[in-house]
Amino acid sequence: QSKRSGRITRRACAHPAFRNAKHDEIEKELKDGGDAMVGEALIRPSAKKHDCLAVHWLVRPGIMKVIEVGEEDKDTDASIGNILKIKNEVFSGIDELLSRYIMSMNDRVEQIVHHRKFVDKMEDEVDEDLKAAKKKSPAGIYYQLCWNEDYPGYISLRYIINSARSHHIGLSPDGFVWGRQSYPSIDRLLNDFKKNPRGPPGSSAAKVGATANKSKAQAPPPKPSERTSRWGSRNAPASTSSQGSAWASTSNGPPPVPVSTWGASNADNGSGWGKDQPAAPQRPPPPSLPPPPNQGFQPSLPSGPPPSFDSGWGASSSSQRPPPPSMPPPPHGYPPPPPQGAPMSGYPPR
Missing domain, CATH: 3.30.505.10 (SH2 domain)
Known part of the structure; x- marks a missing residue:
């Protein structure tokens, strides 16, 4: 195979979309x-x-x-x-x-031209529309999508913060490309754009913005010895009783979270709960209870004779209950039961 220099090499191809042409x-x-x-x-x-x-x-x-x-x-x-x-x-x-x-x-082209943010205008016309919207409402950030005039097959994402700017959006079979990031839909790309309108994720403009935001962040987290536990304060180990808890140290001031005084009787327990706070009032002692029965306690008995009970359950007296009243004869002439000790012959079967 020899290299060609500007000369078209004809191909033997009968596909209807193929042309041996310039x-x-x-x-x-x-x-x-x-x-x-x-x-x-x-x-x-x-x-x-x-x-x-x-x-x-x-x-x-x-x-x-x-x-x-x-x-x-x-x-x-x-x-x-x-x-x-x-x-x-x-x-x-x-x-x-x-x-x-x-x-x-x-x-991808169909998704773009039918998107709510797409306008079929020249880039200069889109910039004028954005400037007019910004002038009408300075607090807003406005953006539009249109065709890129310099690169065929590319989309121009036009926006305005202080002045009109733009980003190039590429098309691919898998979705839309912004910088080095590919998105399956244009809406996901626009969501990332709203988070960082100065540049795509990973670009130099995005890193500058991230550095600026990082400089405004809060101070670094405390050292492990000063970091508070998310499960609450715990008692210091016995081996570190001489040092005490970091929360209990009076030189470091009060802890960063509200201090509870539930059950704190003193401030020397090393846990930090209730440290440097006024001591809780002492509860009055409970009333004394009588000694248990196995220590010779004898309850006092009521005075007077014991009451009489008609039930007879557990009664120690020898008095017998009166006999029950006699029952009336059964209806329909049913014969009464035989006397006690009499044979059961002649009694109707059950």
């Missing part, structure tokens, strides 16, 4: 097709490199983007490579390249 011829064919050709792509041999193709993609009416495609695993010089590559994307042929890459890029 750049101007492909561009004229796409633009002359009008709106019906928007989103379509034609492929030709590259005039810059050998083993390379050029894809002409009509992004919008009158605007075309040229995408370089590398070829690998070629059978002959005149054949199309069995492996086609666009940056890190690998395709097995022209059909897969058109379906996976070009159609996905057309989907």
Whole structure:
């Protein structure tokens, strides 16, 4: 294989999207097709490199983007490579390249042009609209999306804080690219933009803003010996009783959290709870209780004779209860039970 210098190497390819033509011829064919050709792509041999193709993609009416495609695993010089590559994307042929890459890029274009923040205006016109909105309401931060005039296939994110500025937004089959970060949707990209409008995450402008914000941060956290526990104050270990707790140290002042005096009888317990606070009032002692029964305690008995009980349960007296009253005869002439000790013969069966 010999290198070419500006000469088109014809390829033996019968694909309907392939042309053995020059750049101007492909561009004229796409633009002359009008709106019906928007989103379509034609492929030709590259005039810059050998083993390379050029894809002409009509992004919008009158605007075309040229995408370089590398070829690998070629059978002959005149054949199309069995492996086609666009940056890190690998395709097995022209059909897969058109379906996976070009159609996905057309989907990104549709998402942009139908977004609420997109306006089909020139960049200068968008800047004038932003300045007018800023003048009407100085406290607001305004932004719009429009096509990038310098780079075909790119979006311009125009915004104004003190003056009109912009960011370049790229399109990819996977989503939208801002700096080195890729986003699956334009709304996620705009959310990051609102957090740091000066630049994408990881850029030099973003680092400058982060450094400025960091300088305004609070003082560094205290040393481990002075850091308060999120579980509350704890008693100091016995081995460090001579030093005491950092909260209990009078030289360091009061602790940073409110001090509780629940159950604090003195300030020398080393825990810091109630340290340097007035001692809580002492509770009055509870009333004394009588000694337990096993220590000779005998309860006092009431005076007078014991009351009489009719139930007889546990009664020690020998008095018998009076007999119960006699029962009336049963209805329907049912014979009474036989006297005690009489045989049960003649008694109706149950």
